[in-house]
Amino acid sequence: MIKMVNLSKTYKMDGVTVDALKGVSLNIEAGEYVSIMGPSGSGKSTLMNLVGCLDTPTTGNYHLDGLLVSEMDDDQLAAVRNKKIGFVFQTFNLLPRSSALHNVELPMQYAGVDSGIRRDKAIASLESVGLAHRIHHKPTEMSGGERQRVSIARALVNNPSILLADEPTGNLDSKTGVEIMALFDRLHQEGKTVILVTHDQKVGEHARRAVRILDGEIVSDQMVRKG
Numbered sequence: 400m401i402k403m404v405n406l407s408k409t410y411k412m413d414g415v416t417v418d419a420l421k422g423v424s425l426n427i428e429a430g431e432y433v434s435i436m437g438p439s440g441s442g443k444s445t446l447m448n449l450v451g452c453l454d455t456p457t458t459g460n461y462h463l464d465g466l467l468v469s470e471m472d473d474d475q476l477a478a479v480r481n482k483k484i485g486f487v488f489q490t491f492n493l494l495p496r497s498s499a500l501h502n503v504e505l506p507m508q509y510a511g512v513d514s515g516i517r518r519d520k521a522i523a524s525l526e527s528v529g530l531a532h533r534i535h536h537k538p539t540e541m542s543g544g545e546r547q548r549v550s551i552a553r554a555l556v557n558n559p560s561i562l563l564a565d566e567p568t569g570n571l572d573s574k575t576g577v578e579i580m581a582l583f584d585r586l587h588q589e590g591k592t593v594i595l596v597t598h599d600q601k602v603g604e605h606a607r608r609a610v611r612i613l614d615g616e617i618v619s620d621q622m623v624r625k626g
Contacts, residue, residue: 491550
């Protein structure tokens with residue numbers, strides 16, 4: 400599903416060249432549960448932006464579901480993101496004055512889905528994360544865990560190839576974080592491809608495969624024993 404070959408990403412900041420990624424190669428198969436771990440400044444956020452088609456590499460090739468996305472323009476990348484990738488962010492990224500239902504409908508609205516179909520699919524997606532009773536509530540009326548469930552429902556609603564989660568428990572208390580990770584575990588068991596980007600060892604241990612990055616390079620890539 401994901402095939403990255405010798406990806407590098409270079410930024411120029413205040414006249415200084417920064418090598419955020421240095422020749423990274425990574426393959427991820429459909430249905431895998433992978434964590435990308437590393438400390439702040441390691442390059443994991445840059446790698447996440449490339450995996451999620453939020454940015455393009457300076458050099459190297461990236462194929463997603465057979466598409467060479469590393470050479471796409473911004474409009475093409477946006478179309479791929481909306482169709483193939485569901486994002487879950489640490490800060491939830493919800494519209495605060497809109498209902499849970501409307502927040503979940505948004506990706507389908509961008510994709511031009513009919514309003515009636517949008518509503519039915521959004522309700523089903525919210526039900527799947529245990530929020531059938533909160534569909535008309537706004538994020539400001541919800542707990543952090545409920546907000547994150549709304550963002551997961553939104554990520555799932557277009558049935559993406561990949562669920563990409565960036566520090567998904569970073570703004571949650573430990574008990575709620577455990578509940579959210581149990582939801583990711585269930586989604587993986589149902590066949591979803593899940594990629595976690597985190598610096599938290601406990602979060603990363605939920606994955607079946609751990610990719611560690613340091614100073615812009617992958618330093619280890621191991622299967623994780625469960626049980």
